[in-house]
Amino acid sequence: MPASPSTDTAILWFRQDLRLADNPALRAACRDADRLIPVYILETDTDPWAPGAASRWWLHHSLSALDAALRERGSRLHLLQGEAGACLQQLVAASGTTAVYWNRRLEPAAIARDRDIKAELKQRGIACHSFNAALLVEPWDHLNQQGRPYRVFTPFWRSLQPRLDSLAPQRTPSQLPGLPRRRGHSLQLDALGLLPEHDWDAGLHDEWQPGETGAHNRLRTLLERRLQRYPEARDRPDADGTSRLSPHLHFGELGPRQVLARIQQHAGARRSPGLVGAGEQYLRQLAWREFAHHLLYHFPETAERPLDSRFKAFPWRNDPDSLRAWQRGSTGIPLVDAGMRELWHTGWMHNRVRMVVASFLTKNLGIHWLEGARWFWDTLVDADLANNTLGWQWTAGCGADAAPFFRIFNPVTQAQKFDPDGSYLRRWLPELAALPDKWLARPWEAPAAVLAEAGVEPGATYPRPLVDLKASRERALAGWDAIRTHN
Ligand code: FAD
DSSP: OOOOOOEEEEEEEESSOOOSTTOHHHHHHHHHEEEEEEEEEEEOOOOTTSOOHHHHHHHHHHHHHHHHHHHHTTOOOEEEEEOHHHHHHHHHHHHTOOEEEEEOOOSHHHHHHHHHHHHHHHHTTOEEEEEOOSOSSOGGGOOOTTSSOOOSHHHHHHHHGGGGGGOOOOOOOSOOOBOOSOOOOOOOGGGGOOSOSSSOOHHHHHHOOOSHHHHHHHHHHIIIIISTTHHHHTTOTTTTOSOOOHHHHHTTSSOHHHHHHHHHHHHHHHTOHHHHHHHHHHHHHHHHHHHHHHHHHHSGGGGTSOSSGGGGGOOOOOOHHHHHHHHHTOSSOHHHHHHHHHHHHHSOOOHHHHHHHHHIIIIISOOOHHHHHHHHHHHOTTOOHHHHHHHHHHHHTOSTTOOOTTOOOOHHHHHHHHSTTOHHHHHHOGGGTTSOHHHHTOGGGSOHHHHHHHTOOBTTTBOOOSSOHHHHHHHHHHHHHHHHTOO
């Protein structure tokens, strides 16, 4: 990137890149500007995918951490709320700024908004500089041999692998330019109203440390304690075997190039083939994140509509009571309920359980995948339009490289295989904890005496199953038969 001409005062617009390290926009602004205003704008637009409640909780704490990090370096975070273009124009006018720097976002609404903002600023003679902080490789820069987007993961990953060695993260700038004296009024963080009015966030506090330091702590835990056994443990909801980096990656408190570099360094330094293999498995998962972002960029309509157009005619059911039972973790199917309660309490759910609850909603209950995607959007701390869209469309069978529709996860056998001693189920469903392992994942089949001894009263202490798994599976397959011949 050629050096830009030196600028008096610049704005650094933070968005989903809430970090100082490996932040190309920040580095370029520090290089070019004498004075710098780091700003975050809480947008008040009508985007249906504006951050949900759990994301807003995270954002509050992440902005607080970012502000503290900036203050340690003699700067501070300027906070605004409103329509982003108008806020930037006001800030430009108040401070006499001549250049604005940001890292790109690739969600459809953000692309359209950025394009308009860039045009307006340029018209007023303000230079705009944008960079890649969020991805290993941007979507237009990684196409198949025919120059088209990949729609299948394995070839996408194979062609990405040789490129990984050339991707190095950038260092944190050693110094930040000071703030200009004139810059207008900044809101207080509390005034953004990001925290919930009702006190439901205690579980989130216990589980997470939003911000760059929290992200690096998680990364360290991954390297020191989890990576070696990641290939076996990553599929086990009872094992705490994954990195839990997803919210940090979503908010850009840590970038994928930083994760890549640390994994390569760690595995290389130990010279252990097992660790190298585990590192590769981990990077493969990280590549699913890339794949999801590339897909959303190339197929922007998929946040709302199925990639496989045959699914437009799928006979989804409108069943608000079942949807509510699913959301509350009271379907009477233990693995589904455990996952939904984990989500509500911690803002996160294990990937395998996400697949199981999504399969149950779309296939056993026959409810549209968008209903599930919207609930996840509001309750996940890692809610991410690209990953969420891919996850839901993949599980529903209508996305890229999707699980075939007839693959319907059986929540009983999934629990028996991936939570064999029932510790995950017992943790989230204490009312079933005294059941013997044999019946824990399917209490409706347990003999009455066993239930009585465990203190389980079907329909009173724990719900009866909302649907019969076998019959609902047959119904889903009939729905699939009805559409699969359509083009
Ligand atoms: P790890 O196993 O440690 O993986 C490392 C990183 O790789 C993750 O942090 C994530 O960034 C990426 N990753 C791993 N698996 C996937 C995947 N299948 N798709 C895309 N990226 C992946 N992930 C989100 O970040 N936000 C979402 O909103 C989201 N919604 C989902 C909805 C459904 C229905 C499903 C099935 C999956 C969804 N996922 C989503 C993907 C996945 O479940 C999470 O990324 C993962 O559970 C996060 O935990 P982790 O960081 O411990 O993962």
